[in-house]
Amino acid sequence: MRVALFATCLADAMFPQAAQATVTLLERLGHDVVFPDAQTCCGQMHINTGYRRQARNLVRHHTDVFEPYDAIVAPSGSCVGSVRHQHAVIARGVGDERLADRAAQLATRTWELSEFLIDVLGVEDVGAYFPHRVTYHPTCHSLRMLRVGDKPLRLLRAVRGIDLVELPAADQCCGFGGTFALKNAGTSAAMLADKMGHVLATDAEVVTAGDASCLMHIGGGLSRLESAVRPLHLAEVLAATDGSRP
Amino acid sequence: MNARDEILSRIRTATGPSPVIRPVPRDYAVAGAHAPGAPELLDLLAERLRDYRATVHRCTPGDLDATLAEVTRGWRVAVPDSSAITVPGAVADRPALSHADLDGVDAVLTGCAAACADTGTIALDGGADQGRRALTLVPDRHVCVIHADQVVQTVPELLRRLDPRRPLTFISGPSATSDIELDRVEGVHGPRTLIAVVVGPAGTTGNNVHREQG
Amino acid sequence: MTTFLGMPHAPRGVGQLRGDEPFPAAADKALADRQLRRNLGHATATIRDKRARAVAEVADWEQLRLAGEAIKAATMARLGEHLIELEAAVTARGGHVHWARDAVEANRIVTDLVRATGATEVVKVKSMATQEIGLNEALESAGITAVETDLAELIVQLGHDKPSHILVPAIHRNRTEIRDIFLRHMPGVDPDLTDDPRRLAMAARAHLRAKFLTARVAISGANFAVAETGTVTVVESEGNGRMCLTLPDTLITVMGIEKVVPAWTDLEVFLQLLPRSSTGERMNPYTSTWTGVTPGDGPQEFHLVLLDNGRTAVLADEAGRSALHCIRCSACLNVCPVYERTGGHAYGSVYPGPIGAILSPQLTGIEDNASLPYASSLCGACYDVCPVRIDIPSILVHLRGEHVDARAQRALPSPEALAMAAAAWTMAGPRRFRLGERLLRLGRLLARGGRIRRLPPPLSAWTAARDLPEPPAQTFRQWWRTRPGDGRR
Known part of the structure; x- marks a missing residue:
């Protein structure tokens, strides 16, 4: 299958290894990955911060770029959530019905990585080998916007060598929330502290998730605590085969 | 413009001239798995009432008088003014007892309009064997007789048995509060003791009758 | 999309x-209060578990939620007709209906009604609407x-405190603090009172009993009012509601206009949704319904005040x-990670938590509560538990948009607007x-040991508690171009 990678602006600029791992993984499974070079950002941050006018332009650009492709995959629950649940609303809100229809159509072909692997490709065992103690944080938008359920966990359980340990209070938000982390920094930090406490309680070497943004938050907190726990994107765990710690 | 007309005018402006009204999906369960009065429902009702700290007695129609006499022994009992459910020596609410009088009795004894097994709820509608609302509120103990044919399974079945034009009281256990640390504690302003007497045919009465210290 | 101009706010x-x-x-003040955070953490964890168990018992929970959502939407679409029907039904049964455009008018109506009875003291059932309009303060000044x-509410009132939760206004207090409030402020209280919740409840019973038995006027809110029959409903636990709704001669009920439901059968949905969502009980201990006046039973004078106040x-x-x-x-509120940590006072309104963050700014106009729509990480837990499926996260995002648009019309662009x-x-x-x-890669200059530990404002809010990783030497798209044959796709 020909798959268009929607890398997301954050992974592209800050966490290229998450997008690279997505490519590695999909190619290993025998698929042809393309990267539409004109892609920039889905506009989620603008939408969620209230900047609807600028967001509309980003929605249009995103739709223009990805419309030619049959399957679009992103290593991000929240960016796919924005495409699926917000893009058409934004377009309709500014009276652009045509863009709203196009965005709604595109949304039906846009997948978060774990959804794509399980629902579209029908694989649970992606042939990964990762002999480390790992805990999984189900990010809010994957869990409650996309309803990915236990799909990421099913993929992780099939990884050879993995010591997967359950994260206590896993469904609790890490406190990132985009600009929430800046506008309500104190509350965000309090939420983060509890999330890190749960992560540390697992004795995991690696905390993984389907969103680079939440991982940037949790990882940033762990780094400040001088913790040795490493944040790794789900794609990186699933792409691993040689047993080394990426 | 007066307030009424102004608010109604604002509403019309807010909703627009032809608001969209979508049909309400009503595919939730209305009837339960068991017919009213089924033995399973009497058991479930008793279990759910006990779960919320009500005292429950089970008896047959033939045992009812003896059961009530035993339950209320030694108590000064108030009853509605024309109730068929009573015990010897009961004080009838005729003429209407004062609030202070009601505060002075040991218990009130009534029937009910219907009961819901799923939630352990008793409904009163001010009928002849239930009386006015103050009667079942001020006394510290409420002894309530529930006949098998009054017991339905679901909340919709319960509401559909009742006439909303009558003053209704739905009772699920004794008075309680969750206001301190969101833990449930029984017994605040309403009757602190709720004693339900569930009357069913022979073979459905479950446990033995025994006197509860209320 | 935008609010109709001229539609008055509260x-x-x-x-x-x-x-x-x-x-x-x-919020920062609340976050610094360790006792408060312990109290809130304990109480919200308790009620979350109870709710989850109570909901899991109901096989048709999702169907009930869908019905509840649809009944409310259909009600709002014909709100005027339902209110007229309600008014007619209540009046036909001997009740009196009053309409109040806003808090000032509602307070005046209620004050005049109480004055007409000659009473100088009224008993009150907990009511969000009367808190919203500041009725107690208005009565006091009269x-x-x-x-x-x-x-x-008694704990809050005795402690000269403010409510911090819709259901449990004193949720921010633990049992020991409540004991101390009672010892200090409750007349005639047993000086040996312990912090056993049962003993505390008994103290409240003793304190209020004489008031209930002698009160002449009661004031309540309403959970629901049925248009077709004129039936008003109060859902409660302690029996204080029954006392107020039954024993006094006069009952005054203040109700937001949105509380009307079309038909009696609609209550079969809400009386299942509300108790399990609220206290995590199959059914709350007491629900009272009354229709106008019943001769010989309950208050013989009944007034229903229908309140707009921004609705x-x-x-x-x-x-x-x-x-x-x-x-x-x-x-x-109980599932919100923000509410759990800040408590209700931080929201400034009697409606705290996620629902307050969308309701208060709409009632007052966005300018007066501009920070509330941002008081959420948009985690979506609120939407999942809402018994009538209010899509709170989407409305939060919508209100942020309204706020940004309103600000853009009035002022020079804020630094945030310029950055966006x-x-x-x-x-x-x-x-x-x-x-x-x-440009972002210039951030590598700020990094030490692979991470950035300090950034200038506004990003300093991030680095106060978190590091940022050093920007990578190579972005993904640069890497992609290095792949053989991939450069031009």
Whole structure:
């Protein structure tokens, strides 16, 4: 299958290894990955911060770029959530019905990585080998916007060598929330502290998730605590085969 | 413009001239798995009432008088003014007892309009064997007789048995509060003791009758 | 999309819908109070578990939620007709119906009604609407004492405190603090009172009993009012509601206009949804319904005050109006990670938590509660538990948009608006985006040991508690171009 990678602006600029791992993984499974070079950002941050006018332009650009492709995959629950649940609303809100229809159509072909692997490709065992103690944080938008359920966990359980340990209070938000982390920094930090406490309680070497943004938050907190726990994107765990710690 | 007309005018402006009204999906369960009065429902009702700290007695129609006499022994009992459910020596609410009088009795004894097994709820509608609302509120103990044919399974079945034009009281256990640390504690302003007497045919009465210290 | 111009909001200077300071500042104070956070953490964890168990018992829970959502939406679409029907039904049964455009008018109506009875003291059932309009304060200035009879309201009133939760206004207090409040402020209290919740409840019973038995006027809110029959409903636990609704001669009920439901059968949905969502019980201990006046039973004088106070402004915003569907269960507060940490006072309004963050700004106008729509990480837990499926996260996002638009019309662009515009410009096309990525790489100069530990404002808010990783030497798209044959795709 020909798959268009929607890398997301954050992974592209800050966490290229998450997008690279997505490519590695999909190619290993025998698929042809393309990267539409004109892609920039889905506009989620603008939408969620209230900047609807600028967001509309980003929605249009995103739709223009990805419309030619049959399957679009992103290593991000929240960016796919924005495409699926917000893009058409934004377009309709500014009276652009045509863009709203196009965005709604595109949304039906846009997948978060774990959804794509399980629902579209029908694989649970992606042939990964990762002999480390790992805990999984189900990010809010994957869990409650996309309803990915236990799909990421099913993929992780099939990884050879993995010591997967359950994260206590896993469904609790890490406190990132985009600009929430800046506008309500104190509350965000309090939420983060509890999330890190749960992560540390697992004795995991690696905390993984389907969103680079939440991982940037949790990882940033762990780094400040001088913790040795490493944040790794789900794609990186699933792409691993040689047993080394990426 | 007066307030009424102004608010109604604002509403019309807010909703627009032809608001969209979508049909309400009503595919939730209305009837339960068991017919009213089924033995399973009497058991479930008793279990759910006990779960919320009500005292429950089970008896047959033939045992009812003896059961009530035993339950209320030694108590000064108030009853509605024309109730068929009573015990010897009961004080009838005729003429209407004062609030202070009601505060002075040991218990009130009534029937009910219907009961819901799923939630352990008793409904009163001010009928002849239930009386006015103050009667079942001020006394510290409420002894309530529930006949098998009054017991339905679901909340919709319960509401559909009742006439909303009558003053209704739905009772699920004794008075309680969750206001301190969101833990449930029984017994605040309403009757602190709720004693339900569930009357069913022979073979459905479950446990033995025994006197509860209320 | 935008609020209809001229649709009045809840007026300033009366009631409790506005805080003294923006949410982040108020939240920081609450976050520093360790006792408060322990109390809130304990109480919300308890009720979350109870709710989850009570909901899991109900096989048709999702069908009930869908029905509840649809009934509310259909009600709002024909709100005027339902209110007229309600008025006619209540009047036909001997009740009196009053209409109040706002808090000031409602307070005046209630004050006049109480004065007409000659009473100088009234007993009150816990009611969000009367808190919203500041009725107790209005009565007090007219020389009338309002006695709150709900245990948590009593705790708040005795402690000269403010409510912090829709269901349990004293949730921020633990049992020991409550004992101390009773010892200090409850006349005639047993000096040996312990902090056993049962003993505390008994103290409240003893304190209020004489008041109930002698009260002549009661004031309540309403959970629901059935248009077709004129039946008003109060859902409660302690029996203080029954006392107020039954024993006095006069009952005055203040009800937001959105509380009307069309038909008696609609209550079969809400009386299942509300208790399980609210206290996590199969059914709350007591629900009372009354229809006008019943001769020989209960108050012989009944007044129903229908309150707007900004509700029609909410109704006018199609994208936000479902905030009016709220049945005040408070499940969204109990699951909210923000509420759990800040408590209710930080929201400044009697409606705290996620529902308050969408309701208060709409009632007052966005300018007066501009920080509330941002008081959420958009985690979505509130939407999942809402018994009438209010899509709170989407309304939060909508209100943020309304706020940004309103500000853009009035003022010079804020630093945030400039940053957002710059980001949008950068992301408008791949060439600009690549340029942006090159600029971002300058961040490598700030990094030490692979991480950035300090950034200038506003990003200092991030680095106060978190590091940022060093920007990578190579972006993804640069890496992609290094792959053989991939450069031009």
